[in-house]
Amino acid sequence: MNPLALIGRFFIALFGEIGSIFIFASKAVPAVVTPPIYLRLIFQQMMRIGYFSLPVVGLTAFFTGGALALQIFIGSDISAQTLVPQIVVLGITRELGPVMAGLMVAGRVSAAIAAELGTMRVTEQIDALVTLSTNPFKYLVAPRLIAAVLTMPILVAIADIIGVMGGWVVGVYSLDFNSAIYLKNTVNGLETGDVTSGLYKAAVFGFIIALMGCFHGYNSKGGAQGVGAATTNAVVSAAILILAANYVMTAMFFGGGR
Amino acid sequence: MTPKIEAKGVFKRFGAKVVLDGLDLTVMPGESMVIIGGSGTGKSVTIKSVLGLVTPDKGSIKVDGLEVTRLGGSAREKVNRKFGMLFQSAALFDSLKVWENVAFALIQGRGLGRTEAKDIALAKLAKVGLGPEVGELSPSELSGGMQKRVGLARAIAAEPEIIFFDEPTTGLDPIMADVINNLIVTTVKDMGVTTLSITHDMASARKIADKIAMLYKGKIIWSGRKEDIDKSGNPFVDQFIHGRAEGPIKMEVGR
Numbered sequence: 001m002n003p004l005a006l007i008g009r010f011f012i013a014l015f016g017e018i019g020s021i022f023i024f025a026s027k028a029v030p031a032v033v034t035p036p037i038y039l040r041l042i043f044q045q046m047m048r049i050g051y052f053s054l055p056v057v058g059l060t061a062f063f064t065g066g067a068l069a070l071q072i073f074i075g076s077d078i079s080a081q082t083l084v085p086q087i088v089v090l091g092i093t094r095e096l097g098p099v100m101a102g103l104m105v106a107g108r109v110s111a112a113i114a115a116e117l118g119t120m121r122v123t124e125q126i127d128a129l130v131t132l133s134t135n136p137f138k139y140l141v142a143p144r145l146i147a148a149v150l151t152m153p154i155l156v157a158i159a160d161i162i163g164v165m166g167g168w169v170v171g172v173y174s175l176d177f178n179s180a181i182y183l184k185n186t187v188n189g190l191e192t193g194d195v196t197s198g199l200y201k202a203a204v205f206g207f208i209i210a211l212m213g214c215f216h217g218y219n220s221k222g223g224a225q226g227v228g229a230a231t232t233n234a235v236v237s238a239a240i241l242i243l244a245a246n247y248v249m250t251a252m253f254f255g256g257g258r
Numbered sequence: 259m260t261p262k263i264e265a266k267g268v269f270k271r272f273g274a275k276v277v278l279d280g281l282d283l284t285v286m287p288g289e290s291m292v293i294i295g296g297s298g299t300g301k302s303v304t305i306k307s308v309l310g311l312v313t314p315d316k317g318s319i320k321v322d323g324l325e326v327t328r329l330g331g332s333a334r335e336k337v338n339r340k341f342g343m344l345f346q347s348a349a350l351f352d353s354l355k356v357w358e359n360v361a362f363a364l365i366q367g368r369g370l371g372r373t374e375a376k377d378i379a380l381a382k383l384a385k386v387g388l389g390p391e392v393g394e395l396s397p398s399e400l401s402g403g404m405q406k407r408v409g410l411a412r413a414i415a416a417e418p419e420i421i422f423f424d425e426p427t428t429g430l431d432p433i434m435a436d437v438i439n440n441l442i443v444t445t446v447k448d449m450g451v452t453t454l455s456i457t458h459d460m461a462s463a464r465k466i467a468d469k470i471a472m473l474y475k476g477k478i479i480w481s482g483r484k485e486d487i488d489k490s491g492n493p494f495v496d497q498f499i500h501g502r503a504e505g506p507i508k509m510e511v512g513r
Contacts, residue, residue: 036366124349127311131343131422132412133335133367
């Protein structure tokens with residue numbers, strides 16, 4: 001086959017997909033801000049997205065904080081006692097906390113949302129909602145978007161604390177740092193903006209995670225195979241978009257280039 | 259009298275495949291219309307077009323004289339309040355208990371309290387021969403026949419004006435199929451509603467229909483009273499109702 005035709009097809013499919021996502025989002029966002037608001041469903045989704053993601057996010061943050069402390073120590077000189085806690089806390093709050101939590105929740109939650117909505121699509125449950133005079137965007141999509149946007153900052157705040165604690169455990173018990181000095185240097189190295197920028201990122205990542213799960217699940221077709229494909233696509237696209245959005249927001253918050 | 263449902267020149271294609279090719283159909287108030295036809299002739303797309311699940315490329319669909327073909331948002335939700343639908347697979351929400359499924363339109367659509375809605379749901383379940391204990395079960399705990407009954411209870415729960423039945427007996431044994439047919443007939447007659455059903459089960463069609471229309475290649479090729487179908491004089495209808503392999507309808511087997 002003509003390679004140019006292949007490239008053309010790829011880009012047409014890519015732009016088609018991007019367009020579909022924007023159209024989906026343009027229906028989903030108004031559904032979030034217009035009644036009816038299903039509080040019971042939002043709370044249910046907050047439990048699923050937030051509470052049940054705590055173990056995986058906590059463990060990831062702990063080990064990331066620990067590994068970061070080790071890496072910085074290996075590359076530093078006598079100023080390690082000052083550098084390690086400050087770089088750990090900045091690395092965790094600004095970048096690794098939100099990104100690692102975002103990626104882990106994308107794997108867990110985007111997949112679950114896509115599988116659930118995909119199954120509802122192929123078993124005609126979404127059609128049934130429409131025949132029961134219920135807007136699927138308001139009943140299915142909006143609660144998931146709201147819940148993800150609200151819970152991701154909370155998850156990341158917890159991940160920040162656990163990540164710093166991971167660095168502290170490694171610093172104190174493995175690198176023989178003084179505990180009080182480590183904590184003092186951690187606090188000294190931290191500014192409010194470092195934490196809030198991470199929390200803003202988390203809210204955006206939450207939106208991406210829920211949107212990708214809902215988009216791929218809602219539009220899945222072709223039975224079990226289609227639901228499987230929707231699940232994979234949801235996770236992959238959420239992960240890529242999280243990393244891209246992270247770069248854009250880092251440049252926005254902290255400036256980029258020279 | 260204004261028809262309850264009136265479709266004129268409805269055309270729908272998916273890619274290169276033309277599914278509805280100028281469909282004309284009229285269903286009068288209180289009438290029980292059954293559309294028969296083989297697989298892939300456009301029966302499901304016909305119902306989905308009326309329900310707003312599929313948007314036709316051309317043509318007009320009116321419900322109570324109101325053009326609904328391109329209706330969306332709250333206007334479509336308002337029209338859909340007139341509808342009840344029994345899906346082929348029942349399409350029960352597996353995250354909800356049986357009674358919550360039946361009460362769904364009452365709670366979400368009509369804003370009824372859960373206690374009041376539950377009472378109505380249990381009454382509707384009783385109407386289709388299911389006890390209150392079934393209401394507490396999950397849909398996955400029910401047999402196929404029970405799921406259809408729950409689907410029927412859900413379809414009638416909000417007292418709709420028009421009920422759609424999509425292959426109501428598919429996948430059921432002949433006795434359970436007859437039970438469902440009887441339930442449909444008695445429920446529909448009690449409520450005095452209009453119905454539009456699709457099926458390829460002739461026993462079911464003969465039992466629940468006042469009028470039958472045959473769909474072939476996206477067009478209604480015959481319609482009339484069910485008593486007249488055996489003397490339609492239409493070779494396509496004759497072949498279909500007698501289930502003959504030989505005749506003008508050629509099944510597409512493989513490619």
